[in-house]
Amino acid sequence: MGLEDEIEELREEIAETPYNKSTEAHIGRLKSKLAQKKEKLENQSSSGGGHGYAVEKTGDATVALVGFPSVGKSTLINALTNADSEIGEYEFTTLNVNPGMLKYRGANIQILDVPGLIEGAAGGRGGGKEVLSVVRTADLVVFMLSVFEIDQYERLRHELYENKVRLDTEPPNISVRKTHKDGIQVTMRDTVSLDEGTVKDVLRAHGFVNADVTIPHDLTIDELIDGVMDNREYLPSIVAVNKADLIDEDYLPTVNEDLREHGIDPDDAIFISAEEERGLDVLRERIFDALGLIRIYMDKPGRGVDREEPLVLREGDTVGDACEKLGGSFDERFKFARVSGDSAKHDDQQVGQGHELADEDVLRIVARK
Template identity: 40%
Template structure:
């Protein structure tokens, strides 16, 4: 029996099993078995190297955005309009057969865009080229799920299921669970909040399926069975996503109001370039980037250079990170910095290398004399 057949067998058994407290132990064990089988699909095979030709693209720029969607939803048109990169467009399915890279320059940042071939239902189970497509999606900083506005919720649910099955968690944060294996000592389970989805028996059933008999497990959230399995597996990726609902030129204003109620959704028309400004603004927000401007020494009265900001990820935005992004040697000669902007109480303010910068701050580095 193949891995895919085993997965279908377990999924069928889970569907037949009623969900209640009496069956929670059994369902927890089945979910753990299912996750182990899916790991075999997620883990790249070392054989058959020709399968992914045209899919692997070297990373460039500060961030990477992948366009994911079913065939003929307008991914290639959106790619061409956003980046000027030609991605073959056709009124038939599977026009794009390999990954097409492009570059978007926005607010001083160089952002890599990947137009991925259309996936089909069952991609996570090996149908079509879905396995390669989703493997590339796992490497992205942000995913654009491009949907046909005429059937957004149906396609949204199907694509989310495909990505979930491949270990991609959209618009979610890693669960607050600390898991550490030990050589001996049994399971030590602690929690700082009440657990309503798990009890010690279910936790032991899951860890037993993984042949883990000694570990420290600490819960700082009301975790589910799936979240505990995700932490044990350790190969999940948590990626922000925007649902780009294309072809709004084909719907009414009333229908557009309903579309806006979908969380993380941006309605556009790629063909007419409608609502691109909002799409780019939300893209910037979800990438969580900040712009830092520079001011040369002895030029406090002059206007900073706003034409070429230093763009950083907000979780790596200290003065030291700023210096290292320009040149590694700067921090060795660093004395202090003067900062103008929202990260300081008064402008300019003298700060050290650990100071955390905010978007559109202005920085002047003072070196040791």
């Protein structure tokens, strides 16, 4: 029996096993085996060669446009950026990853028009593994759906999930530390619904013999396995609904109902027409906000405040992060900084490298000579 058959057998057994406290540990073991066999199959496929899509990440952040073939991704990236992606009225037009640069609010945001996914992409169909490997390197996923095929959303999310991409969620809060004796010791809060025996079985299934495991918050078996394997990518996502120009206003309630049915709040979806370039201003703004970018205006000695080309950082970044991005010897020569803006208690507040910056702060770094 081949690996693919073993994987299918495990999936069937998991689907047929009712989940309750008495079967929890068994399901945990099955899911652990499934995760390991999928990993083994992926490694075998990777070692077999093939052409990937090596894309150099540039700019302040990278966005992957994800959709099934001929949904309009190439038209959209051409409208958003200076890319020149081939456009056609047939499927599989984009055969390579086409990068373009979106310039917005002083930020340079790389947009990747990846080849259209097909069902089974995570298993390698249609070069899917290569495409998905590019998506894993992005900072944000923009799902592009046709207004007439909202059901594409769940299928796309499934393909990404199968390729170890976890969307719109945080990594599980779990600590696993290998030890040299005493077996597997589990410390977890009363609020954790998983049985301690289940946790130990999952760890053993992944080769742990001695370990200290700490679980401070409730989590599912799947999240436990994700935390143990520690090779998942956690990315935010937004949804753009294309071809909105092709529907009448009377049809909009039907579309909204389809969105809700597939787990999308209509207020969160961005209705666009890539062909007519409608709704793109809203999409640009949502991309910027979803990436959590902030603009820092540098106060340069003798030249004043540069508001034309801000230093672009991420929410939560500090003066130290600004020094690192500026490069040079700022880290070594740093003396102190002065900040004005929302993060400062007053204008020209003197701060150290640990000070957290806010959008549109003015920053002046004072360095030793």
